[in-house]
Amino acid sequence: MLGYIARRILFAIPIAFGVSVVCFSLVYLSPGDPLQTILPSDATAEMVEQIKHAYGLDRPLPVQFLLWLGHVLTGDFGMSIATRRPVILEVTGALSNTFMLTSFAVPLAFTIGYTMGAIAGCFPGRAVDRVVTGAAVVGVSLPNYWLGIVLVIVFAVELMVLPATGMGPKGSAQFSIFRWSDVQYLVLPVVTLSMIPVGIISRTTRAAVAEVLNQDFVTTLRAKGLGEIAVIRHVLKNSAPQVMAVMGLQFGYLMGGSILVETVFTWPGSGFMLSKAIINRDIPVLQGTILFLAMIFVATNLVVDLLQSVIDPRIRRA
Amino acid sequence: MSQTASLPIGARFDDDSPPALRVRGYWSSVGYRLRHDPATLFFGLIVLLIVLAAIFAPLLAPFDPYKEGVVLRLKPFGYRGHPLGTDELGRDLLSRLIYGGRSSLLMGLVPVCIATALGGTLGVIGGFAGRRVNAAIMRTMDVFYAFPSVLLAVAISGAMGGGMANGMAALALVFTPAMCRVAETATAQVRSLDFIEAARATGAGMFTIVRYHVLGNVLGPVFIYASSLVSVSILLASGLSFLGLGVKPPTPDWGLMLSTLRQSIYVAPLSCALPGAAIFVTSICFNLVSDGIRSAMDVRL
Numbered sequence: 001m002l003g004y005i006a007r008r009i010l011f012a013i014p015i016a017f018g019v020s021v022v023c024f025s026l027v028y029l030s031p032g033d034p035l036q037t038i039l040p041s042d043a044t045a046e047m048v049e050q051i052k053h054a055y056g057l058d059r060p061l062p063v064q065f066l067l068w069l070g071h072v073l074t075g076d077f078g079m080s081i082a083t084r085r086p087v088i089l090e091v092t093g094a095l096s097n098t099f100m101l102t103s104f105a106v107p108l109a110f111t112i113g114y115t116m117g118a119i120a121g122c123f124p125g126r127a128v129d130r131v132v133t134g135a136a137v138v139g140v141s142l143p144n145y146w147l148g149i150v151l152v153i154v155f156a157v158e159l160m161v162l163p164a165t166g167m168g169p170k171g172s173a174q175f176s177i178f179r180w181s182d183v184q185y186l187v188l189p190v191v192t193l194s195m196i197p198v199g200i201i202s203r204t205t206r207a208a209v210a211e212v213l214n215q216d217f218v219t220t221l222r223a224k225g226l227g228e229i230a231v232i233r234h235v236l237k238n239s240a241p242q243v244m245a246v247m248g249l250q251f252g253y254l255m256g257g258s259i260l261v262e263t264v265f266t267w268p269g270s271g272f273m274l275s276k277a278i279i280n281r282d283i284p285v286l287q288g289t290i291l292f293l294a295m296i297f298v299a300t301n302l303v304v305d306l307l308q309s310v311i312d313p314r315i316r317r318a
Numbered sequence: 319m320s321q322t323a324s325l326p327i328g329a330r331f332d333d334d335s336p337p338a339l340r341v342r343g344y345w346s347s348v349g350y351r352l353r354h355d356p357a358t359l360f361f362g363l364i365v366l367l368i369v370l371a372a373i374f375a376p377l378l379a380p381f382d383p384y385k386e387g388v389v390l391r392l393k394p395f396g397y398r399g400h401p402l403g404t405d406e407l408g409r410d411l412l413s414r415l416i417y418g419g420r421s422s423l424l425m426g427l428v429p430v431c432i433a434t435a436l437g438g439t440l441g442v443i444g445g446f447a448g449r450r451v452n453a454a455i456m457r458t459m460d461v462f463y464a465f466p467s468v469l470l471a472v473a474i475s476g477a478m479g480g481g482m483a484n485g486m487a488a489l490a491l492v493f494t495p496a497m498c499r500v501a502e503t504a505t506a507q508v509r510s511l512d513f514i515e516a517a518r519a520t521g522a523g524m525f526t527i528v529r530y531h532v533l534g535n536v537l538g539p540v541f542i543y544a545s546s547l548v549s550v551s552i553l554l555a556s557g558l559s560f561l562g563l564g565v566k567p568p569t570p571d572w573g574l575m576l577s578t579l580r581q582s583i584y585v586a587p588l589s590c591a592l593p594g595a596a597i598f599v600t601s602i603c604f605n606l607v608s609d610g611i612r613s614a615m616d617v618r619l
Contacts, residue, residue, distance in 0.1 A: 018461030029477040137609070141602035143553050145560055146594025149580060153587040164583075256466030260557050264580075275561050278476040290465075290473045298464050 004309055012302045019298060020072065023291040024065050027283055077288035082280045087288040090273065095255075095292060097167070098262070098269030100177070102254040104190045109197035110247050116198070117205025117243075118236060124210045132202055139199020148192040148264035155188060162187055165266040189265040193258060197250040204246045208239035241312045248304030252297040351614040358610025361603045368600055372419035381410035383417040383570045392586045403589055405575065406582050407568075411589055415596055418570040422597065425482060425564060425571075426552030426604075429489035434544045437494040441501025442536060446509060446528060456502060459495035467492050471554055475563045485564040489554055493547055500543045504536040542615055545608040549601045556597045572597045 052058045059067070071077070077087035120132035156164035167175055168185050175182050212218070212235045221231050259271030266272060270289050277285035342350065352358060371378055380401070387408030395403050402411040444455035462470065474488035475481075508514065509532070517527050558564035559573030567574060575593035583590050 014457065015460055015464050018458075019464050022461060022465075023473075026473060026477040029474065030479060137602060137605055141549055141553070141598060141605045143556060143594055143597045143601065145557060146576060146591070146597060149576065149583065149594060150591055153583060153591060157584055157587050253466045253468075257468035259468060259472055260560065263561060274472065274476070278472070278480075278561070278563065281479075283477070286473070286476060290469060293469055294465050297466055297469075301464070 001309070005306060008302065008305055008309075012298060016295065016298055019294045020069060020291065021065065023287055023294065024068055026287055026290065030281070030283060072291065077291075078284040080277075080285045081282045082277070082285070087284050090285060091270065091288050091292050094268060094270040094273040094289070095296075097267065098255060098258055098271060100175075101186070101189055101193055101258060101262075101267065101269060102251060104186060105193040105254055106197065106247065106251050108190060109194035109201055109250065112194070113198040113201030114205050114243060117202035118209055118239075120202070121206040121209025121213065121239070122232060122235075124213075129206070132206065136199045136203045136206070139195050139202070142195055142199075144192050144195050145260040145264050147195055148188065148261055151188050151192060152264070164188075165264075167268055189261055189267050192264070193254055193261050197247075197254065200250060201243065201246060205239065205243050208242040209235055212238045241308055244311070245304050245308050248300060248307070252300035255300070256293040256297050348614050352610065355610050355614065358607055358614070361606040361610070364599070364603045365607055368419060368603070369423060371416055372423050375416045375420060379410075379413035379416045381413045383409060383413040384568055385409060392582055392589065394586070395588070402592065403586070405579060405589065411592065414570040414575060415572070415592065418572045418575055418593065418596070419600075421482065421559075421565045421569060421571040422552060422556055422573065422600070425486055425489070425555035425559070426548055426600075428486050429493060429555070430544055430547045430551050432486070432490035433493035433497045433547070434540060436490065437497025438501045438536070438540050440494070441498040441503075441540075442505050442528065442532060444498065445502040445505025445536075446524075446532060452502070455498065459498050462491065462495045463499075467550075468554065468557065471558060472561065472563065475558055480558075480563040480566070482565050482569075485555060485558045488558070489551055492554070493551065497540065497543060497547075501536055501540050504539045505532055508532050508535045538615055542608075542612050545611050546605070549605040549608065552597065552601050552604065 049058070075088055077091065079085065080087055080090055083090065116132045116135065120129040123129050152164045155162040163185050166185060168182050177183060177186070215238075218231060218235060221234060226234075255270075257271075258267075258269060259274050261267070262269045262271035263275050270293060274286065274289045276282070277289065380399070387404070390398075390400075390404045390408035392406055393400060393404045393408075395401065397403055400410050400412065402415065405411050405414060440455050440459075444452045465473070471485075471488045471492045474491060475485045478484040478488070514527060514531055517531050522530075555564060556571070556573030556576070559571045560577045562574075562577065565571035565574050567578070572593040576590075576597070579586070579590040579593065
């Protein structure tokens with residue numbers, strides 16, 4: 001067990017290193033000199049050299065990378081060009097808002113998706129299965145940014161029962177999940193965000209349940225006279241690890257992929273910040289946000305793998 | 319395998335010539351199953367219509383999609399011959415929707431093609447070549463796998479400064495690792511089989527073996543996976559345009575139209591919802607066709 005954990009963590013280190021290389025090179029993908037945004041337009045050649053030296057831009061690329069990595073590891077992500085605040089403060093503030101969305105969206109998606117998938121899996125080929133399978137295809141084919149707009153049209157523009165965008169007049173600092181006047185701002189983004197995971201989780205659950213139902217031990221359970229409800233309980237237990245793995249991954253996907261939904265609802269999370277940073281060409285914020293989100297994704301994958309090995313010992317031996 | 323088990327899915331015994339007695343090639347039996355799958359045929363027809371509408375847009379569109387009219391802004395359905403009304407600059411919405419299919423489909427299909435060629439090639443090389451080459455390719459792919467797809471697409475096209483070409487390049491890069499894994503797995507499975515050994519024993523070179531014995535077995539899974547990516551690619555491409563990272567105005571594009579019409583959500587909510595409906599219909603039809611192709615091709619379960 002410990003060996004497996006150690007191996008899995010060791011495996012994550014080169015990945016994390018590679019991810020930071022990709023994030024570092026993002027700056028060099030952008031058109032124009034990274035200095036252009038800092039330099040005054042009438043800068044002399046001498047001044048350019050001076051600033052280049054001050055920022056370490058006259059060093060070879062690998063050295064620049066290691067210097068950057070050193071800064072990043074100590075929490076120094078540079079300054080935002082737009083707000084002149086440290087990137088780390090901007091990113092962590094926005095991340096907590098995104099985390100609020102996902103921590104509601106994932107359990108919601110799991111509850112709906114798991115129920116739908118389990119029912120469909122228990123009756124493969126029947127009408128209820130077809131309905132769920134169809135709904136799952138709709139869930140994964142829906143552009144969630146469009147669904148968000150449609151929900152705004154229905155519930156904010158036409159019915160006027162929910163707010164369209166934002167986090168409320170008080171902003172994110174005093175947002176409380178225990179006050180309806182604040183929580184109502186969460187409803188539409190959370191529902192929109194949970195659409196794709198509902199589709200994916202119900203698909204996975206359906207497949208997992210149907211597969212377990214075909215195994216020999218189910219026949220044994222029935223043969224020894226166990227009631228159908230008790231049989232289903234065994235089947236659901238056995239299909240749980242697979243579903244949990246998918247749910248864990250969805251958490252990572254939502255943290256990193258909420259940019260479209262956050263843009264629709266102008267929710268002040270990491271995705272919205274990312275899209276603002278792109279518009280403002282605020283490369284330090286862009287780089288920092290992406291690095292943070294990618295690292296969260298790597299960490300989620302790691303945790304999911306470890307949890308799965310705790311639940312299902314067969315994985316450890318593989 | 320018993321005879322009934324080799325019956326094509328959905329075949330009946332009372333067909334005029336019992337399929338079980340006919341000897342079919344692989345592709346012929348795939349075609350047989352597709353022809354007898356009404357749902358896939360129906361959604362395939364819709365996909366075909368959407369593609370044809372995009373190709374023949376100049377013939378179909380009732381108005382010039384670029385012609386603006388100050389007095390015609392955000393008019394409702396059926397206003398003065400505009401069947402779906404006009405957009406925020408007074409341009410005919412139906413014409414823009416028809417033309418918009420061009421860039422949306424292009425941005426959906428091109429990245430999948432590039433990723434299939436690139437990822438497929440890398441995967442076959444990785445699966446067939448020795449350990450070191452395989453490790454080098456697959457570990458590099460793992461790094462790109464460590465990003466959520468939306469984030470990677472946004473990061474790359476955002477850093478490169480948007481635009482249609484950059485968007486397509488970013489999406490191609492997003493899909494390549496997954497494609498590479500599919501091809502690598504399929505190749506590695508075939509590599510250890512006896513007929514490869516037999517081919518090698520008859521003196522076939524590596525190129526010949528890959529060309530005649532590996533590719534035929536890898537193309538199937540790669541094609542199935544590629545077909546399932548098209549729907550995702552259309553969604554992501556429109557998403558990039560929605561964020562202002564894909565197609566640039568005034569070119570008509572569904573994602574871009576959704577983002578510009580969104581400003582008028584209180585004035586013309588119905589027009590605002592239309593481009594997204596186009597994205598949704600296209601994406602779900604590609605998805606269902608891909609499901610149909612998958613079940614038609616999956617004989618070796």
